[in-house]
Amino acid sequence: MRAVKILLVGAGLSGAVIGRRLAEAGHDVTIVDSRDHVAGNCHTARDADTGVMVHVYGPHIFHTDDEEVWDYVNRFARFLPYKNRVKTTAGGQVFSLPINLHTINQFYGKTLRPDEARAFIEAQADTRIIDPQTFEEQALRFVGPDLYEAFFKGYTLKQWGLHPSELPASILKRLPVRFNYDDNYFFHRFQGMPEEGYTHMVEQILDHPAITLELNTPFARGDGAGYDHVFYSGPVDGYFGYELGPLGYRTLDFERFTYEGDYQGCAVMNYGEESVPYTRITEHKHFSPWENHEGSVCYREFSRSCGPEDIPYYPIRQVKEKELLQKYVARAESQSDVTFVGRLGTYRYLDMDVTIREALDTAESFLKAGTLPAFVMPPL
Numbered sequence: 349m350r351a352v353k354i355l356l357v358g359a360g361l362s363g364a365v366i367g368r369r370l371a372e373a374g375h376d377v378t379i380v381d382s383r384d385h386v387a388g389n390c391h392t393a394r395d396a397d398t399g400v401m402v403h404v405y406g407p408h409i410f411h412t413d414d415e416e417v418w419d420y421v422n423r424f425a426r427f428l429p430y431k432n433r434v435k436t437t438a439g440g441q442v443f444s445l446p447i448n449l450h451t452i453n454q455f456y457g458k459t460l461r462p463d464e465a466r467a468f469i470e471a472q473a474d475t476r477i478i479d480p481q482t483f484e485e486q487a488l489r490f491v492g493p494d495l496y497e498a499f500f501k502g503y504t505l506k507q508w509g510l511h512p513s514e515l516p517a518s519i520l521k522r523l524p525v526r527f528n529y530d531d532n533y534f535f536h537r538f539q540g541m542p543e544e545g546y547t548h549m550v551e552q553i554l555d556h557p558a559i560t561l562e563l564n565t566p567f568a569r570g571d572g573a574g575y576d577h578v579f580y581s582g583p584v585d586g587y588f589g590y591e592l593g594p595l596g597y598r599t600l601d602f603e604r605f606t607y608e609g610d611y612q613g614c615a616v617m618n619y620g621e622e623s624v625p626y627t628r629i630t631e632h633k634h635f636s637p638w639e640n641h642e643g644s645v646c647y648r649e650f651s652r653s654c655g656p657e658d659i660p661y662y663p664i665r666q667v668k669e670k671e672l673l674q675k676y677v678a679r680a681e682s683q684s685d686v687t688f689v690g691r692l693g694t695y696r697y698l699d700m701d702v703t704i705r706e707a708l709d710t711a712e713s714f715l716k717a718g719t720l721p722a723f724v725m726p727p728l
C-alpha cells in the first residue's frame with residue numbers, strides 16, 4: 349500500500365494505538381485532540397502539592413486476558429502489580445466487594461464455609477427467575493433481596509438515574525459473586541498500573557517520527573479534506589453536529605478534596621445507599637501503592653445526566669438511545685473515507701484493553717484493505 353495521509357481525531361487510546369501502527373507501516377499520521385493533553389479519559393497527572401498521581405477523569409485499572417494487548421502496553425510502560433480491592437459502606441458498616449465469602453459472613457453475622465454460603469445464598473435467591481433480563485432480576489436471582497438492597501439498588505439508582513428493573517442484566521454481570529475470600533474486583537489474568545501513569549504511556553505510543561500531534565485542536569466535519577482517510581474517536585452524534593439530537597450519556601462530577609495522611613485506607617470506597625448523594629470516594633495515592641506521599645488527593649464522585657457542556661462518560665444504550673443511534677449509524681455509513689472508532693465513536697462502554705484490541709485490529713484491517721467502512725465494530 350502506498351503511503352497515505354491519515355487524520356486521527358482524538359489522542360486517547362483509540363487514536364494513539366491506530367496512529368502508531370499506521371505510522372510504523374510508513375503512513376503520514378496527524379492526530380488532533382481538542383484537549384490540552386493526550387490519553388483521553390485515561391489521563392493521569394501528578395498533583396503539584398502532594399506529588400500524588402491523579403486519575404483526572406476517574407480511576408483506571410488495567411486488566412485483561414488478552415496477552416497480546418498486555419504485551420503491547422508493556423512495550424510502552426512499566427506496569428507494576430496492582431489488585432483492585434473495593435470496599436463499600438452500607439448500613440453503618442464497611443464491607444468487601446465484589447460480594448465474596450467475607451461479605452456474606454459479615455453481612456449475615458455467620459461463619460459459613462464456601463459450600464454452606466452457596467447453599468445459604470441459593471436459599472435467599474428468587475429461583476423462579478429462570479432467565480434474568482434486567483439488572484434487578486439478575487441480582488434477585490443470584491444474591492437475593494438483602495444483598496441487592498444493601499449494595500446494588502441505591503448505588504445503581506445513583507449511577508444510572510434509572511431503576512435497576514429498567515437496566516439490562518449485562519451491567520451487573522460485570523461483577524462476580526464469589527464463595528471464597530478472593531476480593532480481587534476483576535478476574536482477568538493480567539492486572540496492573542503503569543508506573544508513570546497512562547498519560548506517560550500514551551506519550552510513548554505517540555513518540556514516532558511519522559506522527560504529528562496537535563493538541564487544543566477541535567475537529568469539525570470538513571476538516572478531513574486533504575486526508576486520504578479519517579479515524580474519528582469523538583462522539584458519533586457530535587460528528588454530525590447533534591443534528592438529530594444528542595445521544596444519552598451519564599456524566600460524572602468529581603468533588604476534589606485533599607487530606608493530610610490516609611483518608612480512607614483504600615483506593616475505592618463505594619456508597620451503596622441512596623441517601624448518600626455520591627456513588628464513591630476514590631483516594632488516588634492508593635492507585636500507586638509503591639509510592640509514599642504524606643498528603644492525599646480524593647474525589648467524591650457524583651453521577652448525573654449529561655448536558656451539552658458536560659463530558660460524556662457512560663453511554664446509556666436504552667431502547668430510546670439505540671433508536672437514535674441507529675439513525676446516526678445510517679448517516680455515518682453514508683460517509684466515505686471516515687471510520688468511527690472507540691468508546692465515543694461507536695457509543696459503547698469499552699474497557700481499555702478492549703479499546704486497544706479493537707484499535708490494533710482496525711489498523712491491521714486498514715493496512716490490508718487500503719480503506720475501511722464507517723464501522724469496523726458495529727455499534728448496535
Ligand code: FAD
Binds near residue numbers: 389410698703
Ligand atoms: P477517549 O479516552 O474518550 O478519547 C477520545 C478523545 O477524543 C478525547 O481525548 C477527546 O478529547 C477527543 N475528542 C473528542 N471529540 C473531539 C473533536 N471533535 N475534536 C478533537 N478531539 C476530540 N477502562 C478500564 O479498562 N479500566 C478502568 O478502570 C476504567 N475506568 C473507567 C472509569 C470511567 C469513569 C470511565 C468513563 C471509563 C473507564 N474505563 C476504564 C474505560 C476507558 O476510559 C476507555 O476504554 C478509554 O478511555 C477509551 O479510549 P478512547 O480513545 O476510545 O476514548
Ligand code: UDP
Binds near residue numbers: 501519520522620
Ligand atoms: N454496582 C453497584 N454497587 C456497587 C458497584 C457497582 O450496584 O458497589 C453496579 C452499578 O450499576 C455499576 C455496575 O454494578 O454500573 C457495574 O459495576 P462496575 O464497577 O463495573 O461499574 P462501572 O465500571 O460501570 O463504574
